[in-house]
Amino acid sequence: MSTRKQSSLFLHINTSPNPDANPTLWEHRLRQRRPLSRNPFEPESTYSRGSYGLTARESPPGTPTRRQSSKYEDDGKLGYNVADEKIMPERTFSSTKNLDLEWGDQVPGWLNLFFDLAWTATFSSLTSNAKFKEPWDSVSYIAFFTTAWWLWVSQVFYNVEFYTDDWFHLVFIFLQLLLFGALAATTQGFDITNYILHSPGSDNLETYDIETITPERYAAERLAKISVRVIMLAISISRAMLLIQHLRVAIYAKLTSKSKKYPLRLFIVPASLVVSATLFFVAFRVTMSGYGRTPAGSKVKMALWGVALLVEMVAHIVRFQMEIDEGINAIAGTFFAIEKAPGFSGPTATGIVCCGGIVFFLAYLYFNGAAPLKSVRRHIAWVMMHLPWLLSVILLLEGVKNQLLLQSYMSSNEYMINKIADSMAADVPMDQFNATMRPIMLQGGMSYNDEYATLMRMVETNMSATTTNVTDEQYASITTEITGVWYLRVQMKGTLNTYITYMDNDSIPDTTQEKIQKYLSDYKYTLEDFHTALATQSEIPHFAEAVGELVSPSLNNARYIMAVCGATFITLASLNLIQSWPRDRFQWASIISRYIMGLIMILLLLLNVGKVQGFVEAASAPESHIAGYLKWVDSGWVLPTLALSYLVQFIVDTTLVYLAVWYSRKSFQPVGQDDRR
Secondary structure (H helix, E strand, O other): OOOOOOOOOOOOOOOOOOOOOOHHHHHHHHHHOOOOOOOOOOOHHHHOOOOOOOOOOOOOOOOOOHHHHHHOOOHHHHHOOHHHOOOOHHHOOOOOOOOOOOOOOOOOHHHHHHHHHHHHHHHHHHHHHOOOOOHHHHHHHHHHHHHHHHHHHHHHHHHHHHOOOOHHHHHHHHHHHHHHHHHHHOOOOOOOOEOOOEOOOOOOOOOOOOOOOOHHHHHHHHHHHHHHHHHHHHHHHHHHHHHHHHHHHHHHHHHHOOOOOOOHHHHHHHHHHHHHHHHHHHHHHHHHOHHHHOHHHHHHHHHHHHHHHHHHHHHHHHHHHHOOOHHHHHHHHHHHHHHHOOOOOHHHHHHHHHHHHHHHHHHHHHHOOOOOOOOOOOHHHHHHOHHHHHHHHHHHHHHHHHHHHHHHHHHHHHHHHHHHHHHHHOOOOHHHHHHHHHHHHHHOOOOHHHHHHHHHHHHHHHHHHHOOOOOHHHHHHHHHHHHHHHHHHHHHHHHHHHHHHHOOHHHOOHHHHHHHHHHHHOHHHHHHHHHHHHHHOOOOHHHHHHHHHHHHHHHHHHHHHHHHHHHHHHHHHHHHHHHOOOOOHHHHHHHHHHHHHHHHHHHHHHHHOOOEOOHHHHOOOOHHHEOHHHHHHHHOOHHHHHHHHHHHHHHHHHHHHHHHHHHHHHHOOOOOHHHHO
């Protein structure tokens, strides 16, 4: 009678490890049993041996490992097991003939995920805190983005070449996570123009005086000071940590090398890190001093920052010559503003559809290039090319968001102005007038009761000073003026509230705030607009000037958004070209068509040509004198033009794919077909 072995939870509580019975568990433990530090030039399998003399499962014959494919010059050696000899530093930088050869993953996936999430958190925090209302806002964004991107990329470059699964690298990557966390927490106070063009919390350069400074400016000064210090310190420490990792590699290379010829390329990046770390620490010392809060000190600090990054980038380029949706989150936030605002119209709906199309086609064109996405020997150049690609995409999406906001604001504002004007012009009983105005004012963020009370106070104040010995005609004229001023102020409040619905209140310059406040409080100032409107039947200069200043940043955005769109096409084509050399005319056609589309979009910069460049001046200027971009914005064709460019490229790429498949099938002749004939 056979006995069946009973399974029990505690069956193996006293069982000794058996690699033969549980090879998978054994291999897993071998991977977990990492040393303190491991020589990157030693074959990995020599560290996978345990007391049983067993090794981790080898790759199938003829399947090159990552080290094999990247370290050997002769393609015939790819089938040779790397465990059979040390990887000499002299061979580390030898080139391979097939630059399209795939590389395998090196850093564990979970570790890469954490590192990428840390950089993404910094990038997301930066994007959510960015304003993009003025050209200098974009400069600040690019400066911080480039820095954070380079911190990530330079570490990835190191990992691709020299990462080993040991405690040394785990600790250092953990410290890198902390540094990225510090950067993510300080993006809100970062402004490259602080102390250069203006003081924090002010539009102008002002002297820091603790006795006269306002609480708002003090808070802004403190935030800016802490942010830039933390940023500089975090970057400095990051450079020092990467330098330590590279020096460790250089030491191992010296210990491993059996040749008198030492690979000097191993010293290029560490030397640049010595320079950049020194410059960043000097910049940090400048920020800690009072000199760092002066225009000259701030310029020195930024110059040190830029030179340090440039030195590192050039060093990486020289070395490797010798040997890629937060903006989407911003657009999604715009949809919420559109939902709250009055006057949802056809152009707004068209803009939303175009935004969705732009985002979709950007993703499609990136992931469906002329060649399949895979890791290649040109991985370094491919990663480097993601800097202009990511920058152009983020700037494009921010520009798209601003154009959608502008288009929606102008549509909602026109709706509010027309509704209030129609209600005021209607000859209806007072009860019907009240019933009509209440919901309209509520849509514009105003209370009808409060505005009516304001009108009564204006009548009481102005009538008491001017109604002595006046005729009925004069009395009616004064009443008309008071009502006209009240009407213009209601329109201004509606315009301002609609603007704040879409844009951040902080985006309104102080000078514009002062003009709006004067319009709402200075009776004579508003009365000038009323008299001008009566004389010209259309113009209200003070009102138009304030509105023009409100929309000016978004209008300026329309000046260059076509160039940013063109940059996405050009960088996409360059990424495709780096990813894989074209193998046939269809692959070439896809890449060339992207370059051509990029150049066409850049040529739209010619829309900036025109005598009249301002929003206010365009209202009374001849149409032939108005700059093309103003007509472009006014017609609502900015977003449709961008979306159509990506749609056309999508159609071109899809057509080329179908043509390539058709020609391939047409020219394919099955084996033995001639024999059957």
